[in-house]
Amino acid sequence: MYKPFAASFGTGMIVDQKGRVLVATDRYLSKWDGISIPYSNGTVSVVNGSAQVTGNNVNWTGSPPARLISMACSTLLLRISPGAY
């Protein structure tokens, strides 16, 4: 099973000419814009077998989450804990 961003699979990192942070893993080259910061306000509710995530007090519609989601919702990563890689 592929384990994205697992600690032992980080193999290299550099900031490119555009200020993007590029991270190499065992298979892929990943990118982050180098600006947007992780967001973790509130909590979420999830259901096994469902793709829908419901936020509680997350304020996702405010700023900056709205900007972040509108900018990059297709490439946004969501880490839900507890859980294991």
Place this chain on the structure above:
Amino acid sequence: MLYTAASYISGGVLNLTSNYTGTTASGLSYTIYPATTEQWKHFGASYQSTGLRPSDLFEDWVIWANNNAIALLNINDDTFNNVALTIPDNYTVACLPASTNGVLVGLNVNNRGTVFLWDAYSNGSIAPWIWFNANIKAIVPNNEGYFGWYVIISRGIYLTNGYFVQPLFETMPDSRTSGNTILNSITPQGATLVGNYLIFLGGDVATGNYNRQRQGVYVFNIQTRLFEFCPLTNNIQYRATLGAIHYDSVNNNIHFGYSTTLPSVVSISQLVNSPPSSAYLISEPKGIGGNVKVAEAAKYSITQNPRQTATPTNTFNLSLKVYNFQRGLWNLAQTNYASTSANILQINGGIAGGTPLAAVGDEVTLLEGANAGQVRHITAISGSGTNAEQWTLDSNLPNNTELNVYVVASPFLLAKKFTFSSITQLRDVYFDIASKYKGKKFLLKLLIEKHNEYGTGHFGRPVHIFRPGGNDVMSPEALQKAIDDKQAKFVAPAETPPPPPPPDMLPQFLGLLQNLRTPRQHLSAAPTLVPKTMVDQIQFYDDGTNRRLYLYINNTWRYVTLT
């Protein structure tokens, strides 16, 4: 578990790209990593590896090591070629920094290493490969004019421009013919150049080297060939896993990544100019000739660092220690029980088959644990040579020492210790050794402790400075005595020294000449680069069917078809 958000609905609800596979729950914490694409480019199914992938910037490319290939990312259009250059099988790209002449690619195969120049578009190297009889560890672009890189292999440091190579420094501290050196554990991006200082995370722990090859930050002065050493944060000097160095030239910060065993931590730290809590200097061997001598006294000039701007309080301890080369200088020991008293070390004394690991009077340095970096002297030993050996120290350590802590015992015997408190100005310090120690040669160790700090939480803990090898310098009195004893004679220098040879101007042109002499590799695709030299304005093309001669004229590539 990581999921990717597919779409944001509204009212605090979003959809993932895949179903949640965990247990149904509410009130879970979460983290969104915005503007992140985790699987952006693929290094190739045949090139998967958990090994390091060094990288660098070159013109409008980001170049990546990709096992036995080099991958290129063009930052203008984000195109990615995972095999822009193929390297022969069984080779591994170790590092590929860019500098004056292009990209210097470092390769390793078995126990050998090689470097070659590449321009990020040719089908092969643009100069002959340069071989080393050891693995490439790191390559650092430098400021040496025409020589563009320092190549660090496991046994030395070399200068090269991609065409020629010359040794810079090959005699590493305490290196031996069959042993590792402090360069052995450097990672591909674990070295950097700041001014005249080549800074790297080095040291050797694989073979248990705990003499001057301890793990930490080495600062090598390119001009003076002088090493300085800083332990890792919390003074750890042993059993560490060393990572990368990043020099932030905007803020003049030097950052390090590493992990340690005891304590078990993963750290990103910074090298700063704060005064260390302790520092020491070990002299070159003192004593001329092979006769037995008596160490009588030593005199040191202690001066302020003229670069500092904070007003020092000048409160510190100063100790002089003497070693006479008659016992092993470095002896490794390990605690096998946790201490219950701060001045006691519980040592496994049986590891050397009963041979004593230390003697009363020896200096003890703790290499890890809560007391790492602390230096004491042994005042009593009980149970010598057994697994219940106990060392009593001359003063309490800050903490009780834990189980499994490595320590070094050295026969640096204390000659004199001074305590200075808020002295108005520094002065020369005279140590009366009182003829306590005899020997044919001596090492003198000067230890400074507890001097005032105005910064905490950074590197800059005990520092030692040493010069491998080094020449002894006699005092005028010692020289006169040696002459009187007929152990030396005075030879007058020549009245007129010969004029220095004229500067050799040829080396700066050797790279150009070699480039002109070397046959050019053909391209398999039409050239698109913008040439920077006249040589680059001429390209050969062969795709297996068509052969062309390309010329770059008036900002356009033109070609003629060849037979």
